[in-house]
Amino acid sequence: DIVMTQSPDSLAVSLGERATINCKSSQSVLYSSNNKNNLGWYQQKPGQPPKLLIYWASTRESGVPDRFSGSGSGTDFTLTISSLQAEDVAVYYCQQFYSTPYTFGQGTKLEIK
């Protein structure tokens, strides 16, 4: 199984400041055939299912604010929120869909400082 490890486990950021969450996979999730990383980022608010924010490591899902961005390739990835808003308080997960069993990171809890 590909192990996904996120850091930090929790993060407190002031409103309007930048938030950065890291995700590392135990092996590359880059498909050489199409040069796409099969890595997604999800946001989960209490009582709700995870919501896809970013796919292919850096492509924003339709309707997701442009303050959310993803970067990285191979085994190291980053989710950045450029200017934290109150509604961004949530748990964020990375997930690889390169190979089954698809696996998720342990989650990063983002709070307001």
Add this chain to the structure above:
Amino acid sequence: QVQLQESGPGLVKPSGTLSLTCAVSGDSISSRNWWSWVRQSPGKEVEWIGEIYHSGSTNYNPSLKSRVTISVDKSKNQFSLKLTSVTAADTAVYYCARVSAKGHDYWGQGTLVTVSS
């Protein structure tokens, strides 16, 4: 708008079988997507259970493979999960989701299943 809705018993006895169904609307179960079950334990870990294609092809998490069966009913545009020999460790919120080339892009609201006598 793609929507998924889980249904099934919220309480299952230990050693019993957990059975859930996911009704899909806004997309055909026969489209070029896979259909997945994911669960989230009270400790918040998110675990992929398995997936099915409309042809009946399946992939399961090896950690659960001996106990899991996912099936599809194209006539009802739905798919189902059966998990046998359940224990308290199987208590979780169970989600169904669509798996496209982008990943798990649409999710049901989830249903809490508690294993208890």
